[in-house]
């Protein structure tokens with residue numbers, strides 16, 4: 369006989385009480401060992417010190433983090449570590465994570481509850497075989513803990529369709545492992561790697577923070593919503609299957625969830641899940657995950673740019689092989705091109721990113737973005753004029769140089785002040801009281 373997994377879907381209403389209800393309904397801490405060493409994994413997917421930027425639907429609310437810490441303390445847990453490996457514009461930067469932790473009130477949580485917090489890039493890693501030869505370097509604090517509290521944000525995701533509990537664990541691996549996840553090896557694409565992230569974890573409780581959700585996440589350029597949903601389970605995959613459904617996606621169509629379910633011989637239709645909380649169907653809201661691109665003989669661009677009439681530029685749509693660090697500069701590059709448009713078509717410029725794209729015969733100039741693309745095509749016979757941006761990740765000044773060499777007179781200020789870009793998205797949320805800054809401070 370199969371034993372049903374319990375997932376509690378709860379409406380977020382009040383501090384402490386809502387998280388408590390979610391935990392109690394799913395009995396999510398019943399298997400927490402006495403005097404356990406607990407590792408809490410929030411989702412701080414990105415941070416910058418340069419400007420305030422939208423955190424709603426991007427970063428786990430400190431409200432939910434603090435409420436979980438209170439519940440752990442009530443159970444006599446004193447050894448609690450909060451840990452994250454966030455993406456910053458300069459890999460190796462330690463000041464930005466420190467700023468993130470302090471701004472999010474983790475310093476106050478330390479003083480009030482004695483929790484520790486760590487930037488995982490300053491801590492040891494250990495190699496873990498997550499099955500069938502898939503090997504990743506995970507933060508040792510998390511792997512060696514007695515219990516993990518996994519606190520993802522409820523997001524759709526432009527590459528993995530949804531980003532929930534399993535995907536949140538990608539923030540525990542080192543940079544080399546993150547790049548490996550974007551491999552082009554058959555059977556070892558991003559979905560296959562992500563599907564295994566939870567397979568060798570210590571006992572875990574997952575609470576998906578859907579106070580805010582993110583459409584076309586994972587970052588600040590998505591469309592945030594106030595959703596007021598909490599999804600809790602002692603089984604991470606079950607929480608994710610329900611989370612996908614609440615984001616309006618059939619879990620069977622989310623490759624990493626379908627893979628993870630198949631390996632466990634579980635259905636994806638929620639038929640083995642017991643939900644003592646709110647009814648799922650009535651709370652589900654479709655969250656688009658994809659950015660649409662338009663391709664014609666005159667160009668290839670994201671639909672909003674194509675509609676503006678830009679011509680002569682073929683900026684191919686990102687694929688699964690483009691890793692997080694190249695993704696970070698992709699939006700900057702597109703915005704730079706958009707700003708440079710003055711109505712005169714460019715001269716057949718193709719931009720290729722990631723590891724898998726192939727040059728199109730007949731293009732006059734080909735910009736290869738990143739070390740991977742350069743290595744793949746530096747001698748390609750179809751390329752007439754090759755413009756290389758060899759970095760890993762590419763440097764903003766090199767991207768600017770490449771555009772200018774291709775005849776696209778992008779504004780240098782745009783690339784020099786790349787750090788300011790996230791701040792521009794704040795205007796979308798001005799005068800909307802449902803987006804509360806207080807949720808990202810402790811003690812409020």
Ligand code: SF4
Pocket residue numbers: 547689690691692693694722723737738739740741759760761762
């Ligand atoms: S060049 Fe870009 S896609 Fe390739 S590994 Fe470096 S950051 Fe990732």
